[in-house]
Amino acid sequence: MAKIIHKEALNHTTDLIEIEAQEIAKNYQPGQFVIVRANQYAERIPLTVVKTTKKTITLIVQKVGYSTKEIGHLTIGDDVLDVVGPLGNAIEIHDIKHVLAVAGGVGAAPLYPQLYAYHQKGITITLVLGAKSDSYLILEDAFKAICDHIYITTDDGSKGLKGFVTDQIKALLDENTYDHAIAIGPLVMMKHVVALNKKHQLHTDVSLNPIMIDGTGMCGNCRVTIGNETYFACIDGPDFLGDNVDFDELIARQNYYQDEEHICRLKLVNEDE
Amino acid sequence: MHNQSPSKRIHNFDEVPLGYTKDQALLEASRCLDCKNPLCVPACPVAVQIPEFIKAIKEEDMEKGYKIIYQDNVLPSICGRVCPQEKQCEGACILGKKHSPIAIGALERYVGDFGLSSQQEITITDNHQKIAIVGSGPAGLSNAYSMRKLGYNVTIYEALHDFGGVLQYGIPEFRLPKAIVKQEIDKLKTLGVHFEKNSVIGKTITIDQLFNEKDNQAIFIGSGAGLPRALNVPGENFSGVYYANEFLTRVNLMKSNDFPHHTTPIKVGNNVAVIGGGNVAMDAARTAKRLGAKNVFILYRRDMTSLPARKEEISHAEEEGIDFRLLLNPVAFKGNNYIVNQVVCETMKLGEKDASGRHRPIGTKTYQTIDIDSAIVSIGQSPNPILSRTTKQLETDQWGRIVTHDYQTSIPGVFAGGDVVSGAATVILAMGAGKDASIYMNQYIQEKRS
Numbered sequence: 165m166a167k168i169i170h171k172e173a174l175n176h177t178t179d180l181i182e183i184e185a186q187e188i189a190k191n192y193q194p195g196q197f198v199i200v201r202a203n204q205y206a207e208r209i210p211l212t213v214v215k216t217t218k219k220t221i222t223l224i225v226q227k228v229g230y231s232t233k234e235i236g237h238l239t240i241g242d243d244v245l246d247v248v249g250p251l252g253n254a255i256e257i258h259d260i261k262h263v264l265a266v267a268g269g270v271g272a273a274p275l276y277p278q279l280y281a282y283h284q285k286g287i288t289i290t291l292v293l294g295a296k297s298d299s300y301l302i303l304e305d306a307f308k309a310i311c312d313h314i315y316i317t318t319d320d321g322s323k324g325l326k327g328f329v330t331d332q333i334k335a336l337l338d339e340n341t342y343d344h345a346i347a348i349g350p351l352v353m354m355k356h357v358v359a360l361n362k363k364h365q366l367h368t369d370v371s372l373n374p375i376m377i378d379g380t381g382m383c384g385n386c387r388v389t390i391g392n393e394t395y396f397a398c399i400d401g402p403d404f405l406g407d408n409v410d411f412d413e414l415i416a417r418q419n420y421y422q423d424e425e426h427i428c429r430l431k432l433v434n435e436d437e
Numbered sequence: 438m439h440n441q442s443p444s445k446r447i448h449n450f451d452e453v454p455l456g457y458t459k460d461q462a463l464l465e466a467s468r469c470l471d472c473k474n475p476l477c478v479p480a481c482p483v484a485v486q487i488p489e490f491i492k493a494i495k496e497e498d499m500e501k502g503y504k505i506i507y508q509d510n511v512l513p514s515i516c517g518r519v520c521p522q523e524k525q526c527e528g529a530c531i532l533g534k535k536h537s538p539i540a541i542g543a544l545e546r547y548v549g550d551f552g553l554s555s556q557q558e559i560t561i562t563d564n565h566q567k568i569a570i571v572g573s574g575p576a577g578l579s580n581a582y583s584m585r586k587l588g589y590n591v592t593i594y595e596a597l598h599d600f601g602g603v604l605q606y607g608i609p610e611f612r613l614p615k616a617i618v619k620q621e622i623d624k625l626k627t628l629g630v631h632f633e634k635n636s637v638i639g640k641t642i643t644i645d646q647l648f649n650e651k652d653n654q655a656i657f658i659g660s661g662a663g664l665p666r667a668l669n670v671p672g673e674n675f676s677g678v679y680y681a682n683e684f685l686t687r688v689n690l691m692k693s694n695d696f697p698h699h700t701t702p703i704k705v706g707n708n709v710a711v712i713g714g715g716n717v718a719m720d721a722a723r724t725a726k727r728l729g730a731k732n733v734f735i736l737y738r739r740d741m742t743s744l745p746a747r748k749e750e751i752s753h754a755e756e757e758g759i760d761f762r763l764l765l766n767p768v769a770f771k772g773n774n775y776i777v778n779q780v781v782c783e784t785m786k787l788g789e790k791d792a793s794g795r796h797r798p799i800g801t802k803t804y805q806t807i808d809i810d811s812a813i814v815s816i817g818q819s820p821n822p823i824l825s826r827t828t829k830q831l832e833t834d835q836w837g838r839i840v841t842h843d844y845q846t847s848i849p850g851v852f853a854g855g856d857v858v859s860g861a862a863t864v865i866l867a868m869g870a871g872k873d874a875s876i877y878m879n880q881y882i883q884e885k886r887s
Contacts, residue, residue: 187641201598207691207701208598230700246598248635377691377701380596380637381821382606382663383683389674394667399823413674416775420676424702431697 165243169220174302178270179236180214182222188249189216194277195255195371195403198223199379201246202234209235210376210398212274213250221247224273224302230428251379252402255369257281260343262288264336264366265311266329266357268349269295272303274371275348278403283310290336291315294329294349298322330356337364345369347406351418355411362407370406372397374417389413438543443756447726450610450694453753454518454543462547466494469539472531477541480529482869483579485509487526487541490548503552506545511582511625512575512868514553514617517546519608520865521747553620559628564588566882569653571638571824574602575864576659576855578622579871580878581630584657587879591629592651594636599690602661603856604864606690607682609720611727612750615689639827644851654882655850658839659871662818662856668712672770673814677706677777681713681721681815688724706810707731710780712767713815714739719750721813722759733759734807738766738785738798765805766798770812781806820857836860844874845881852878 170182188198197212198221209231211223227236238244255278263282267275272293279289290313295301297320307314315332316324325332329349337360345368347357354370361368374386374397381399388395389410395401439455440446446453457465469491477487486505493502506513522528522542530538568584570577573595581591599605601618626632636642638660647653665680667673684703687693691701709725711718714737722733735754737744740763744751755761764785771779784803787796825833832840832847838860839846839853846853854870856862 187636191641191643205692205699234700246635248596248598248637248641250640251637377683377686378597378606378663380663380823382665383686384665384680385683387674394674399826410674413775417674417676420776421702421704424696424704427697428700428702 165245166247168238168240168242168244171238171240174224175299177228177300178224178226178302180222180224181235181238182220183244183247184219185221185247185249186219188213188247189219189221192216192221192250193254194281196250196252197379197402198247198249199251199376200235200244202231202238203245206234206245207231208246208377208379210251210373210379210402212277212371212373212402214273214276215280224270226270229425230431233429248379251398253400255281255403257285258344260287262290262342264333264342264345264361265289265291266333266345266347266349266353267291267293268329268347268353269300270302271347271349271353271371272301272307274373275346276303276306278346278348278371279307279310288312290340290342292317292329292332292336294318294332294353296320328356329353330360333357333360337361337366342366346371351411351415354406354409355415358406358409358411368406369403370409371403372401372409372414374414375421438540440753443758446611447757450727452614453611456550457543457547462494462544463497465540465544466491468532469495470531476529476531477526477539480525482525482865483509483872485526485545491539491541491544494544494548499548499551500555502548503555506548507552509872510868511579512621512864513545513549515549515575515604515613515621516865516868517542517544517549518613518617521863523748525865550617553617553624556627559586561586561629562588563590565590567592567651567653568878568882569594569647569651569656571656571658572596572602572660572855572857573600573622573632574604574659574661574855574867576661576857576867576871577602577657578625579868580657580659580854580875581625581871582628583872583875584878585625585628585630587875590631592631592633594633594638594642596635596637597690598634600632600634602659606686607717607720609685609689609724611723612720637823639824644824644828644831644848648850654885655852655878657871657874657878658824658846658851658853658857659855659867660821660824660857661867662861663821664819664837665814666817666819668767668814668816670767670769672772672777675770675772675775675777677772677809677811678770679811679813681717681813682818684721684813685717685724688728694728703728704811705730708807708809709733710736710767710807710809710812711815712736712812713817714744714746715815715817716746716750717818718813718815719746719754719759721815723754723757725811725813726757726759730810735759735761736765736767736780736782737761737763739795740764740787743795762807764798766800767812768804771806777809777812779806780809780812818856818861820860844870844877850881850885852881
């Protein structure tokens with residue numbers, strides 16, 4: 165069990181929680197994740213570790229599904245039943261001069277530790293931070309401290325450029341060149357960013373967050389097709405060069421249990437009443 | 438032994454064989470010849486004193502019978518249920534030459550269940566030296582028991598949130614009730630063995646840290662064979678194509694048969710193809726049936742007599758209406774919007790015997806397509822690569838199995854046994870390895886200290 169010692173709402177759908185997990189914090193490297201099970205009936209879900217202290221790890225949870233909402237119901241002093249990690253591999257920080265980073269929605273959370281590592285190496289960072297609207301933007305101040313240029317886009321134009329991250333990237337790629345890109349966000353966003361960057365001969369790292377159970381290479385639920393090869397996001401990733409990832413297949417795998425998700429959410433509505 | 442009727446049991450996850458009554462156990466025990474040189478004992482990987490415990494049953498002293506088994510076998514209730522007795526003790530029983538052998542498994546189960554609730558009276562003298570065990574499956578539990586009896590301070594590290602390894606995530610409830618797994622493990626806790634869940638060795642704690650920070654004198658790796666083997670055919674990553682590990686873990690560990698009360702979902706649809714012919718394939722097929730699938734096919738590339746599964750599992754599957762479609766080898770999955778809806782199979786014929794002594798299946802270039810809603814790939818498992826990837830000095834072979842000599846790995850003080858060394862095998866062989874390895878571990882530690 166791991167006690168929640170700090171919790172704050174980053175916006176109306178996203179919480180930051182800091183939990184006691186000394187052993188995980190000790191071996192953690194940027195890019196790694198944990199698997200969390202909120203209670204004895206809950207699913208096991210993967211969450212990226214955003215930062216650590218000597219004794220704690222910090223997670224950012226977007227309460228979109230049943231399991232993440234269950235975690236959202238926990239408050240300071242509560243225990244998370246199971247937290248296991250750090251899982252997956254540390255990210256590879258490329259030896260480059262200028263990186264183009266792209267975050268969509270809560271994808272800003274797993275991107276943060278990666279950019280922090282780039283920042284520490286003295287690499288110039290241009291960030292495109294996208295969200296549905298102003299109120300969905302997270303970690304803006306944290307990014308300001310480590311990024312050289314930040315461009316904000318919102319779908320509704322409530323802040324920054326009105327449009328998608330790709331609209332901003334197009335404009336940037338017309339004027340500038342970058343050595344490498346990283347994109348983390350919804351699968352459909354990563355798909356479009358990778359495709360756009362490819363046209364400009366820019367390679368893009370992506371971080372994948374598919375459905376997982378054990379997170380240790382046992383179940384194979386998290387498999388992803390890259391080129392003609394199969395990889396397990398849990399033990400081969402979660403970060404991959406995105407250029408040849410089959411995003412359409414991943415989107416289908418991500419949505420496979422949508423009906424069942426709905427059944428669970430109905431349960432949540434009934435419990436709330 | 439009586440079984441739950443097939444028509445009833447396909448609608449529940451309760452255990453299929455109902456177990457002996459006392460009268461049945463006494464009657465069966467009375468058949469034992471109590472051989473002077475019993476053939477059954479050397480045929481048992483952990484050398485349970487079989488005639489001795491059967492004699493105790495005859496004397497109606499179940500307590501004594503239990504003590505005799507527990508000396509050598511830390512999981513009698515489990516082994517009584519899942520051991521391939523027909524290839525081991527019962528296969529060697531002299532009575533089997535003319536009649537049917539003694540039902541040693543059923544008797545072990547009877548005595549084992551009797552002992553589940555009894556208190557341990559094993560005296561342990563602590564030697565205050567620590568050892569660590571990686572994995573709480575059969576190999577690890579057996580090693581823990583042997584090392585604890587020698588006085589060691591034993592900690593078992595488990596990656597998942599429940600203990601038992603394959604006993605927990607792999608073998609279904611209807612073959613091995615999880616309450617029994619828990620009770621067997623609780624007995625080890627009362628002997629003073631420590632259990633740490635959510636600990637992935639190599640990630641949460643490294644092998645180096647187990648030695649240098651946790652002060653262990655030796656380590657036993659019993660992390661099993663958890664990595665699913667792929668068919669490597671087109672469409673294998675479509676949704677609805679499960680590896681048996683995922684399918685069984687969703688049900689056994691995450692209790693998705695109790696969805697939505699337990700919130701991990703599973704879906705099988707009406708027509709399910711299970712690919713493979715081993716015990717895991719039988720478990721997957723019978724689980725799919727219980728989840729409501731109307732038609733469950735086993736697709737196997739050889740014939741009925743070549744099925745590697747235990748006879749009992751095959752006949753239970755047949756009774757439950759599992760449809761064995763033989764001499765078929767899947768070559769592709771077809772789908773709509775990345776969701777599987779068909780499997781294409783090549784018809785096979787049997788050729789010459791291969792190295793395994795079985796007839797080699799040969800493709801005939803004729804194909805058939807079967808409509809399915811889901812498929813479960815169950816063609817074997819390899820050892821999990823996490824430890825070998827994160828422990829550079831640990832030598833493995835081309836199949837990812839840890840290389841050992843007398844259970845000693847390439848790292849001094851690190852021992853290994855069970856599926857991680859042998860490749861996927863049985864519960865009892867892993868237990869045998871865990872038990873035997875303890876002799877070498879003890880020797881290593883004592884020599885180092887002297």
